[in-house]
Structure formats: C-alpha cells, structure tokens
Amino acid sequence: MTLVLNRMLRHEVILGVLLVAALIVLAGQSEHFWTADNLLNQGRLMAEVGLIALPMTFVIVTGGIDLSVGSIFGLSAILLGVFWQNMGLPLPVAMVAAILVGGIAGLGNGFIITRFKVPPLIATLATLALYRGLAEGISQARSVRGYPDWFFGLGQGEVLGVPSQLWIMIVCFVIAAFILGLTTFGRTTYAIGSNEVAARFSGLKVDRAKLLIYGASGLIAGLAAVIFVSRVSTTRSDMGTGLELDVITAVVLGGTSIFGGRGTVIGTGLGLILMQALKNGLALSGVKGDGTIVVIGAVLIAAILIGNLLSRDGD
Template identity: 40%
Template sequence: MSHALSELTAAGALVILFIALSFASPHFLTSDNLFNIGAQTAVIAIIATAQTMVIITKGIDLSVGSVAALSGVVGAIVVRDLGFSVWAATAVAIAVGAAAGLVNGLLVTVARIPPFIATLGTMSVGRGLVFIVTGSVGVYSLPESFQLLGNGEFLGLPFAVVLTAIVAVGVAFLLSQTRFGRYTYAMGSNLEAARRSGVPVRRHLTAVYVLAGVLVGLGGMIAASRVNSGQPNYGIALELDVIAAAVIGGASLFGGQGRIIGTLIGAFLIAVVRNGAVLLDISIHYQQVIVGVIIWAAVYFDQLRRQRLEARG
C-alpha cells in the first residue's frame, strides 16, 4: 500500500506539472520537445534504476555522475581513435561502469567503508580520470552512427526510450521474481538477519554494485550519444537527480523498499522539471534549488510513512 501511495502521489504531481507547462510554454507539447524529454528521461531513468537497487540495500551511490561521464568519454574515444562500432563502444562503456561498480562493491563489502564515503571517493577518482583521459577537452569528430543510442528511433519511438523500457522490465523482474531481488530487499531491511538466514551478503552486495555500474555505463553512453561527443563535465550533480527520482518513486533511504515503476515516474518528473525550467528560462542554479526541495519533501514524506507503519505495527 505504501508503494502505491508514493507512486500515485508522484504520478499526480507529474500530471499537474505536465498540464501547467502545457499552458506556460507553447513549445512544451511540440514533437521535438517531447522527443527530447523522452531521451532525457531515459538517461535519468536508467541511472536512477541503478541507484534504486543500491538504495534498497540501504546504500547510496554518489559516483554515478563521474562514472557516467567516464563511460561516455571512453566510449567516444574508442569510436573515434580505434574505429569501434557504436555497439562495441557501448560494451566498452558498460565494462567501465561495471569496473567502477566492482570497486564500489569491494570498498563497501571487503574494506567495510560506508557506502557514502566509498562512493564519494569513487566520484572523485572517476572525475579525475575523466579529465586525465581527455585532457579536460571534449571528444569530438565522431561519426553520425554514434548518435544512434541517444537520437535514433525504433518503430517511431526514441531508441533511448526503448532501451529504458528493456532495462526497467528486466530489473523489475529481477527484483520482484528472483532470488537476487529477495536477497536485495532482505539485506536492506535487516542486514544481520539476512546474514543469519544464509544470504551471501558480501558477494550479493558486490553484485548489486556491479549491476548498478553496468546501468550507469549504459546511461553514460546514451548521454554521450545524445550530444555526439564525450563531455568531461557531464554528470556533475547528476546524483541529485537520480536520488530524487528514486526517492520520489518510493525508494526509502532507510533501505528495504523501492520499485522500478516508481523510479520511472520519478525520473520522468525530474526530466519534465528540468525541461520546463529550460523552456521558461529558469537559471540552472534555481533548478538545483528546486531539485533539492523535491528531495527534502520526498524524504520527509518517507519518514512520515515509516512512522505511521511502525505505529500500526
């Protein structure tokens, strides 16, 4: 019931915002802008899906922005300098994300560093590597085929949206219908109880971070494809958007709770907020304020919901 309430609340806010922007800007409902919202939502949704899995385990991943940037930059470099196809480059970008996820997982499970600190370090390392690899200069002169993931179409739909749907369905099935999902929720609800029940905590938690890294790598490649370049500055403060999307959709920062359908609604809401702010010529700084307030409200609502559940229980 609490899942449904969070999702309905987020969906209601999205509908209201959608209607308001339709009246506020004549450019909002154009086909080009809706296509742009779809592609923008795809990147946020895929990376927010990764964040949701980590949050369910009672963790957090602050490195998603820098890892997405590094993955997209490396993908662009292997296309431009090594002649890789866009699919091979995507595989490389995913591998970069998976490697970062493995580092995060090992830092949390083997080194026993709290997720906040571990991923904060990875965020710094990842951003530094991006600037080292690129020399702080964007990766340009890419073939037109590089735009397939971010700007291509499949059956009239943005290709990025199709990829998002595949990812969302796959991860939702994984979390709701498999042992992987049961272990993930169990660890977030009570780590010690999960360990005593026979859950291989270290191995499973590492696997969660690796899978999250895979999705971040894919999201970074889509983002690079959208602008047909590898941008070393991409993803700064992206962690705010994806955390907001996950929490708005019902994922609890206290662990053990969250669904992908809610995350998708949250991601769409954040993308529409960003898009509407651009159309209304609202400064990027004010956009950050808006997202921050949304996070406050979502976390406060989550706390109230948990207090009510505890009072009933």
C-alpha cells in the first residue's frame, strides 16, 4: 500500500518539478506570461478541458477510455441552440436539457460497454462518429447566435475577480479528488482498473460503477459545452472536434496509467496546468497554434516513455 502511494507521489513530484521548470523557462521567454491577467485568462481557456479531464481520470483508472467526449460536447452545444432557438424553451431550461443530453449520451456509452461487453475504445469510437453525426445532422451546419447578455456571464464573466468557469472547475476538482481518493466509490474505481475479475468476485458493483462513470463523463462534457458556448457566444456542430485528445493527454500526462488501476485527480490537475502552460508559453514566444499541437503530441509520448522506463525496475 505504501509502495503504491510512494509511486503515485513520485510521479506527481516529477510532474511538479517539470511544471516549475516549464514555468520558469516560459516566464523568461515573455514578460506577459507571468501576469495575473494572462494566468486568469489561461484558467478560463483550460476550464472546459479541465472539467472533462476529471471524469476521464475515473474512466482511465478503470482501464477504459472515452473517445466520444468531443462529440458529446458538440452534440450538447448544438442542442443548447436548438432547444432555445428552434423549440422556444427558456434558456435556463435549454441549458439543463443540453447538459442532461450529454449525461444520456454518456450513459449510452456505459450501457454499450457494460451490457454488451464492447471494449470502451471501440464503443466510444463508434459513438464518437454517431454523436458527431447527430450534431451535424440536427444542425445541418447552421450556427446559432444571439444569446441574451446574462448567458455570457458563465463563460466570459468574473466572480470575485476570478473567471466564473474557473470556480466551477475548482469545485468539481475538489469533489472529484474527494470521491476518487477518499470514498468507497473511489476504491471501487481503482479495484476495477487493477483487476476487474477480482473486483467482481469481491462483490463490487462493477457494472453500476462503470455506468455512473461514463454517465458522468458525458454529463460533464455537456456542462463544458454550455460553458464553451457562453464563452464564444455561438454554437456550431464541429465544436469540440479533437477535444478528446487534449483531455486524454492531460490525464495521461498527470500520471494516470492507460492500463488502469493507477492515477490521481491531483496528477490530472498538474498535467492539465503543464499542458496549458506549454500552449500559452509557446504561443507567447511566437509558435503558431498548430505548432503547439506538435509539442503536446510529443510530450504525451515522452511522458509515457519516461514513465515506462522509470517504472521498469519497479515492476
């Protein structure tokens, strides 16, 4: 037990050192990096990925993966517009409905995975196409604009000087860290990822836990979509394309094992901040947006590479 704890801590310490080093280097590159305005703005920009990364940590700890989050994000965003503008629902109701649709889409994933025993990678690859296809089919590539001013408070406003969505993310972060680290549900999550058969024979409700986790993944993707629409003040069906890559990179960078059974929410938080710092720092030192994708891909492979090389003696 202490051995496991030590290993987790070790990865987070490495990550913490890496993060500090990156921050120092990036601060040296541009005087704009280390300003409150820039940092708070970065917090705003990473809130959507950060929110989805929380349930994704649970998903990957169980040994699964959810590739459909980007598509659920797009579907919820489109439906928010459709519910409000085309069906004439009041905007608050439309927001709740859009988030719930995300939850239902996530439960759909969980149902396919637990009931039909389809590997999560393939199940969510299929729903990635299906949910995005529904978003495209429903919207017919039309965008929805003209939301009322109060709606933008969620994505563009501030509470006590801090972007509103950052508060939401922090609250969700604390809840997720508490559930994974300190509750029986969290222990169940680790048990499923370490050895699913053993977890089943120990009487744990494996299927129910997975269903809840995939459902939460969809629900949070829906929430992130509503926040995103509020931030960019329009909806389009291609929103969130490739989002799953950012989310999975943050989680894996944070030390969660892609094989399951290992990982923490705090690690995910560190991975997320490191990723956003890299993106922002590179952008400030003149690298274009597409160049930063290259770096993130390379960092993803390098992080696992180093992790594998280090843990080889341990295993």
